[in-house]
Amino acid sequence: xxxxxxxxxxxxxxxxxxxxxxxxxxxxxxxxxxxxxxxxxxxxxxxxxxxxxxxxxxxxxxxxxxxxxxxxxxxxxxxxxxxxxxxxxxxxxxxxxxxxxxxxxxxxxxxxxxxxxxxxxxxxxxxxxxxxxxxxxxxxxxxxxxxxxxxxxxxxxxxxxxxxxxxxxxxxxxxxxxxxxxxxxxxxxxxxxxxxxxxxxxxxxxxxxxxxxxxxxxxxxxxxxxxxxxxxxxxxxxxxxxxxxx
Numbered sequence: 001x002x003x004x005x006x007x008x009x010x011x012x013x014x015x016x017x018x019x020x021x022x023x024x025x026x027x028x029x030x031x032x033x034x035x036x037x038x039x040x041x042x043x044x045x046x047x048x049x050x051x052x053x054x055x056x057x058x059x060x061x062x063x064x065x066x067x068x069x070x071x072x073x074x075x076x077x078x079x080x081x082x083x084x085x086x087x088x089x090x091x092x093x094x095x096x097x098x099x100x101x102x103x104x105x106x107x108x109x110x111x112x113x114x115x116x117x118x119x120x121x122x123x124x125x126x127x128x129x130x131x132x133x134x135x136x137x138x139x140x141x142x143x144x145x146x147x148x149x150x151x152x153x154x155x156x157x158x159x160x161x162x163x164x165x166x167x168x169x170x171x172x173x174x175x176x177x178x179x180x181x182x183x184x185x186x187x188x189x190x191x192x193x194x195x196x197x198x199x200x201x202x203x204x205x206x207x208x209x210x211x212x213x214x215x216x217x218x219x220x221x222x223x224x225x226x227x228x229x230x231x232x233x234x235x236x237x238x239x240x241x242x243x244x245x246x
Contacts, residue, residue: 003129007111007136010205011045015137025056028101033066046107064094088124111136139240144203163187177244195216200241
């Protein structure tokens with residue numbers, strides 16, 4: 001089996017590259033995960049992307065229910081490993097009725113290489129498929145574009161991290177600029193707000209995009225309020241932010 005992981009950006013069909021469109025049209029089967037009723041529009045967005053660019057009438061689109069991660073297990077890594085095993089099994093179950101499908105694809109939010117586990121899940125398949133990766137626009141790129149900022153100062157590095165890391169370990173040593181992903185609890189609240197500037201965005205690159213920027217001490221409460229309202233309105237939220245020392 002040839003498995004193609006296609007980066008689709010942040011849900012905007014215009015984020016697709018020509019390479020991604022060609023790859024979609026070369027598939028026998030496209031798998032679309034369903035994450036539950038609260039996140040139904042994520043599956044709908046993937047379906048809408050296929051509807052817009054798919055011209056190969058032989059390509060079959062199949063949905064499958066994405067397993068939920070067990071939050072009861074104390075060990076975070078064990079929870080993630082078990083979850084990935086369950087997802088790999090769900091892929092196999094979704095493909096099983098179509099043994100003739102030798103080219104199978106998944107549409108990956110953003111890019112498969114940045115804080116995404118699709119490649120790790122693919123490595124669990126047995127027999128191992130031939131894997132091809134089509135890069136996509138990341139939420140980090142969409143965020144900096146939305147705010148019209150460069151991510152780094154001239155000749156300077158930046159650090160990409162997660163909300164969990166920021167919450168548990170604090171500001172990364174030696175960093176001047178950080179990008180924070182996968183933060184479900186607004187970990188910027190753990191910092192000395194007077195020392196930082198923030199560029200925040202939710203649903204970046206999508207029609208629902210919301211952004212906020214300013215000294216962290218001045219906009220922190222506003223971001224928390226915006227995020228909570230958006231999550232209530234949509235049932236889910238994807239957000240990301242950049243922090244820089246003042």
